Each structure stands twice: as structure tokens, then as C-alpha cells.
Amino acid sequence: MNNKKQILIVSYYWPPAGGPGVQRWLKFVKYLPEFGIEPHVYIPENPTYPLQDDKLLSEVSDEVIVIKNKIFEPYGLASIFSKKKAKKISSGIIPNRKRQTFIEKVMLWIRGNVFIPDARVFWVKPSVKFLRKYIEENQIDTIITTGPPHSLHLIGLQLKKELKINWITDFRDPWTTIGYHKQLKLSNWAAKKHKAFEKEVLNSCDTCIVTSPTTKKEFAALTSKPIEVITNGYDVEKIIKKPLDIKFTLAHIGSFLSERNPQILWQSLAELIAENEGFSNDFELKLIGAVSNEVLESISNHGLTSFMNHLGYVSHDVALQEQKSSQVLLLVEIDSEETKCIIPGKLFEYMVSERPILAIGPNETDFEKIIKETNSGSFFNYQEKEMLKEYILKCFNLYKENNLMSYPVGLQKYSRKNLTKQLANSILS
Secondary structure (H helix, E strand, O other): OOOOEEEEEEOOOOOOEOOHHHHHHHHHHHHHHHHOEEEEEEEEOOOOOOOEOHHHHHHOOOOOEEEEEOOOOOHHHHHHHHHHHHHHHHOOOOOOHHHOOHHHHHHHHHHHHOOOOOOOHHHHHHHHHHHHHHHHHOOOOEEEEEEOOOHHHHHHHHHHHHHOOEEEEEEOOOOOOOHHHHHHOOOHHHHHHHHHHHHHHHHHOOEEEEOOHHHHHHHHOOOOOOEEEOOOOEOOOOOOOOOOOOOEEEEEEOOEOOOOOOHHHHHHHHHHHHHOHHHHHHEEEEEEOOEOHHHHHHHHHOOOHHHEEEEEOOOHHHHHHHHHHOOEEEEEOOOOHHHHHOOOOHHHHHHOOOOOEEEEOOOOOHHHHHHHHHOOEEEEOOOOHHHHHHHHHHHHHHHHOOOOOOOOOOOHHHEHHHHHHHHHHHHHO
8 A cells, every 4th residue: 555645746748748847746756756746746748848858867866757638729829930949938938028029029018918828828727627627536735836827726726625635835936026017018907917816826735846045035925834945956867077168268058138248258359369368368258058148248248259159958967967067157037126036046056066156136036045055166246246256357367277166065955856855844834
């Protein structure tokens, strides 16, 4: 007889999906059985993933029960008009407002005003019907919905109403205050609808899990339900380690969005190249992942294109190899109030790479506190250009002396296994 507690996780992203969205629950599911919990994972049978990484399929735990159901996604129809634009928008790469084409403006308006809360909303009704029976047949007493896409929380909301089941919401990102939300050209009616859904979900669930203290504070103003912070983290990865790059590589891993376009960095690098012949000979800007046209143009405008090595999207294990072999790791967040709550998932993998982190973002951001707490790098706001330039030069000089290293402390609490223990305690309490 199986004495493990049966839980159901409703997730859109699952291997072979690539990108950061899939990592959180792939890793939680890996360790949950060690804490007396048997996970059932419900995913779409025919999803439209903007990024794919088939190698992640080998990381799916043998102890997880995966169930699938068909989904209708309008991104498939949108791709008839422009497959490339539909793929970019679905992956979160939204062009600068002044440079949006007519088709992009129309697609964004439809995304924000017709598909509420998002384009996966058509999966809600068939999922509730399918899962109602599955939950009863498999004696499941806890469901977890993880978003974005936040429409998955509407599945949990309806099942909570019908079955009185224990329901935990997991917000990997905020809902109505997420950075790109204001770019969706929302009507007043649509904006109110988003907020109404958000408030109903937060006040109907039994427990809410968020990834940052700032999001907890934001949600606490909307609900009295328990809110727990469980960040993303790092796992022990078995990869073939490459030697350190010969060049002085400044590497950015992941999507480089239009709004994440650090002019102070490009200016600093351009000045260092002009002022320091040794820097000019040894420097390389390594970009791994999708990069917006606006960022590429800024790089070009500052005369940095010839120093750029753009590898494009690579598998997760190759990305880990590249970050461990890079000299310095770049972490950039949008300079706005809304992004103070964002703790990029790659931060935790950066921290265990044994390479120093150069981070740029708004003042008093949650990830600044983690970087300082763990001594894993240096953080600069968008007004600290000269200090940023000095730090890059300091790293370069240490690189020339073969003495550029990272000396982090207190990382263990961010391991995926320890974070799963925290999650298990929340589920079992």
C-alpha cells in the first residue's frame, strides 16, 4: 500500500519546454518523494512552447505520475499571420512601444483584452472537467497551481469551489504588477477583470507561495491568507566542466529583453575598450539566449558588435557549462518599481558557478539583498555608472593576474532539496 500523500500539480511548463519557467517544478517534483509526497503532474498534451529543450526529458523523476489533456491555444492561429512575432510575444519578448508594427500592436491588444488572464484560458473548463474525476479516483487532497500562465489558477479556483479541496497557489511571477502587464494595452474593463481574478484567487486559496519578499508584501495587502516565500534555487548538476574562457568574457545567460537594455554597461565597456588596449584585446561579450533587436542595436551603437559572441538559445546543460567557464556573469533587471520583486531564476545557478556576478537593477531590489548576503558578486543601480566601470576594470585586472574568483557563503539554503523540504512542510502542515 502506498502511504505517501497524493498531490496534484497543475503546470503549463514541463519538459520538453525550455527556459526558466520549467525548472522550478521539475526540481520540486524530483525531491518531493523523499519527503513522503507522491506528485501527480497535470500538463497540456499539445502545448505551444516558445523554447524547447529535449534534454530536460531525461531529468523527469521516475516517481512522478504525469497526466495530459489537450489544450487549444490561439498562438497557433496568430502564427498564421506572423509565426516569428507570435513566438516572441508568447515568450515575453515585447518590442519597444515606439517600434511595434501594426500586427504586433493588434496581437498585444488581443492578448491583453480578449484572453483574460492569458491565452491559455481555454484550457480551464476542459481541465476542471477532466481533473474533477481524476482527483476523486486517486484520493488527492491537495492541488497546486503554478503560474504564469495565471489562467491555471482559475482551474484551481473552480476545483476548490466544487470539491472543497486544499489548494495552494504558486506565483513564480506577480500577476497584475508584472513588468510587461502595462504593455498589453489593457482597457479599463480588462484591467479591472485582471485585478478581480487576482483578488478572488488570492482570497480563495488555502495557502499562497511566492518567490520573493516584495511579492509577499504586495499580496498581503490583498488577502489575509497565509503567504510563504519559497525562492527558486540551484541543483547539483552533472555536467562536463569546461576550462575557463581564455578571453575576459562577460556572459549573460537567458533572454535579453528590450526593457533590460543597460546603457550604462554599454557606455562603460565602450570607454574601457577605447582607454585600455589590453582590455580591447581580451574582452568578449558572450550572450546566450534570445536577444531583442533593441539590445543588439544598442550594442552596435556603442561599437561593441565585433566583441560580441552571440550563441543563441542552447540547452540547459550547455548553458550551465558556459556560465561556469565564463569570467564574469551578467545579471540585468529592468529599472522600474515593478521589478524590485523579481529574483531571476538564473541567479541561484550563477551563485554556485564559482564565478563573480555583475548585477544591474533598481535600488532595493530583492535580488540585490541575496547577492550581498551570499557575497556572490556586486550590484549596481542605473545611476552608478562610474562605480560599475571601476568594478569591471577591477575584475579585468584580477583576470590578468589569474586571480578572478568568487567566494560565496551561505548558499545551502537555496539548494533545490532544501527548498523542497520547505515546500513539503507547507503541504503536510
